[in-house]
Amino acid sequence: MIIYVENKAFPYRTFVTLISPYDKVARIRAQLLHILHEIGREDHQFRLRYKGQFLRDAFLIEEYGITENSVVKMVPMSKKHDSVADLRSIASTATLNTDLGPGHRADVKAALFREIDQFCLREKLLKNFEGLLYMHFLTTCLTLLTTYWYAFSWKFFVFLFSVFFRPNFTRIGGYVGNYTHLRYVFAIACGLFNLAIMGAALYFASVSWISVVNHGCTDWIFTGDCSHRNVFTAIFYTFESVLLLTSAVICGILIYSFRLEMGDYIEQFLVKERDIEQVMKDARHGRLKEKRTAAYELAAMAASGDDNKFRIVAEDGLSVLLALVLSNDESTQEHAVEALNELLTIPSIQDTLVEMGGVKTLSALLHSENARIMQEAALAIYTIVSESEENKSAVVADHGLDDLAHAANQGTIYCQRTIASIFLELSFNKDIRALITSRNIPAQSMINLCRSNDPDTQRYALQTLELLAIESSEMICAQEDLLEILLDLPLKTMDEKLYLLAGKILLYYAENQQTCEMLLEHSSVKESLSMFARTQDPVLQKVVAKVIFCTFDTRKMKLDRVLMYIRDNAADRDAWDMADQGLQVINSDDDNLSTLPTLSTLEKLNKMEEKGRFGSRTSLGSDDKPSGGSLSSEDFKKGLN
Known part of the structure; x- marks a missing residue:
């Protein structure tokens, strides 16, 4: 199938590769290396990415879902040096490279040049074979002048077969012709035909030479068995035997040469397991590009299996990778963080990294200007907090919350989703939840995440805010911007899971005298509560009814239509009871309401329903996890993946 490859360093080129779904990614890389060699940029280092995922050389094409076209x-x-040189190389062979060391490792280029030499040899052999065909045509015609003139018939047949079915090949253009797919058949058949004709030629030459020698050609008189024709026949078939042997040998070499496809040698090098000690040596003491390549190879080795992960750690790979992530080269940082992500899938390695203080390094990367580095660092931190309750405290230590807040505000949509999930995991811990509520920066970052256009990010942020509200309702009520986001949410999305989370947080605003007034003054409060009520979620309907109850202390607004809708379309009995009781209060006289001047909102609710039927505000969640529509950490991992 055909795959198109684009590179911003070559804006006016789109590279085309022909591969099979069962080929390895290294095959694409090998073909690209050949193309880059033709334009004089074999030193250009690159990675392959498809749908945001970097491709590993050892994995199959079909494993990444890559299809035709x-x-x-x-x-x-x-990014800083090679790309500039690549742009200039389009117009000129002169390059500018201020980086240290060669572009690719010497052994990679050695494999490339070895393939090129083999393809040049194949091209030369086919050119020589084409030249031999002209000589075969001449000898076929001269066969009519020999004693065994009838040999012309099979020699002419073999000549026609060779002319029509011979493959054409050039190193740059590849195979050309309609019968190139039969190249193995041609080489084998042509070799056998040449050997068979050579056998006949040797027989004819032997018989002719025997007759000439027996005659003796006395006094150089060419008569009888020593006739000119008989002598010519002996010499002719002797020469032709050598010619046919040469053709057969070339056919044999071509059979071996045809086995080599573009990328065989390069793929063999790229996917083989390199010596871990040599990789570590390059990572510690190598030049810039050697360190970059070593970081990439460590990431590839870590992704290939758990055994390699333990081997890397045993060679002090964590310390090496933590040093590489602080490199000035962004590519080296990317590969090193990616390698750490692969290693952190093992819980024991997570504990080792935390003990080494690696979490501080990962948190520092959240301030990187490179979006990819920031995302990889966030993923590494999420792996740590989601797998171990003990390691969560290491993440929030030493300005960790500030680092997470920075990534929440500056990261890409994927990074923000990961950061939102990290805050959610941290909020499951009661001590950390109390720490978060004591500061305003994390809450502000959660509010910023609620503005995201990604539903998953919004859901994780709202779940976190729900947990924080359980810990400290005052902190939530102090966030005026959040109130507007919650009320505008039904106007921007149709996700009922988000409605439930938003409704439960709105209840905290309604229970507070000051924020309840702000809630009622909002222009879209009626419309938002109406849309919340139109869902078929009984919990959300009861939340809406309770929000309306809480507003009775502040102002008796005309929200009876919302309650009527809930009563007429109640999802369960409890929702119907609450809506009906609310309508009775709204339709009651002022004197009846004045009989409850000293009761709080919660006390009034308890008078209208049995205590525990809907519960107090703390029924919105437990001490550790949000209730209702909230997701567990396992559910989050599935959503993130």
Whole structure:
């Protein structure tokens, strides 16, 4: 199938590769290396990315879901230097490279040049074979002048077969012709035909030479068995035997040469397991590009299996990777963080990294200007907090919350989703939840995440705010911007899961005398509560009814239509009872309401219903996890993936 490869470093080129779904990613890389060699940029380092995921050389094409006519991105590994040189190389062979060391490792280029030499040899052999065909045509015609003139018939047949079915090949253009798919059949058949004709030629030459020698050609008189024709026959078939042997040998070499496909040698090098000690040596003491390549290889090795992960850790790989993530080269940082992400899938390695203080390094990367580095660092931190309750405290220590807040405000949509999930995981811990509520910066970052256009990010942020509200309702009520976001939510999305979370947080605003007034003054309060009530979720309907109850202390607004809708379309009995009781209060006289001047909102609710039927505000969640529409950490992991 055909795959298109784009690279921003070559804006006027789209590379085309021909591969099979069962080929490895290394095959695409190998073909691209050949193309880059033709334009004089074999030193250009790159990675392949498809749908936001970097491709591993050892994995199959089909494992990434790459199909016919897919577009794969070629991402330069050196963004600051190589890309500039690549742009200039389009117009000129002169390059500018201020980086240290060669572009690719010497052994990678050695594999490339080895393939090129083999393809040049194949092209040369086919050119020589084509030249031999002219000589075969001449000898076929001269066969009519020999004693065994009838050999012309089979020699002419073999000549026609060779002419029509011979493959054409050039190193740059590849195979050309209608019968190139029969190249193995041609090489084998042509070799056998040449050997068979050579056998006949040797027989004819032997018989002719025997007759000439027996005659003796006395006094050089060419008569009888020593006739000119008989002598010519002996010499002719002797020469032709050598010619046919040469053709057969070339056919044999071609059979071996045809086995080599573009990328065989390069793929063999790229997917083989390198010596971990040599990789570590390059990572510690190598030049810039050697460190970059070493970081990439460590990421590839870590992704290939758990055994390699433990081998890397045993060679002090965590310390090496933590040093590489602080490199000035962004590509090296990316590969190193990606390698850490792969290693952190093992819980024991997570504990080791935390003990080494690696969480501080990962938190520092959340301030990176590179979106990819920030995202990878966030994923690594999420792996730590989601797998271990003990390691959560290491994440929030030493300005960790501030680092997370910065990523929540500056990260991409994928990074924000990850950060929202990290805050949710941290909020499951009661001590950390209390720490978060004692500061305003994390709450502000959660509010910013609620503005995201990504439903998952909004859901995780609202779940976190619900947990924080259980811990400290005053902190939530102090966030005036959040109130507007909650009320505008039904106007921007149709996600009923978000409605439930927003409704439960609105209840905290309604229970507070000051924020309740702000709630009622909002222009869209009626419309928002109406849309909340129109869902078929009984919990949300009861939340809306309770919000309306809480407003009775502040102002008796005309929200009877909302309650009427809930009563007429109640999802369960409790929702119907609450809506009906609310309508009775709204339709009652002022004197009846004045009989309850000293009762709080919760006390009034308890008079209208049995205590525990809907519960107090603390029924919105337990001490550790949100209730209702909230998701567990396992549900989050599925959503994030």
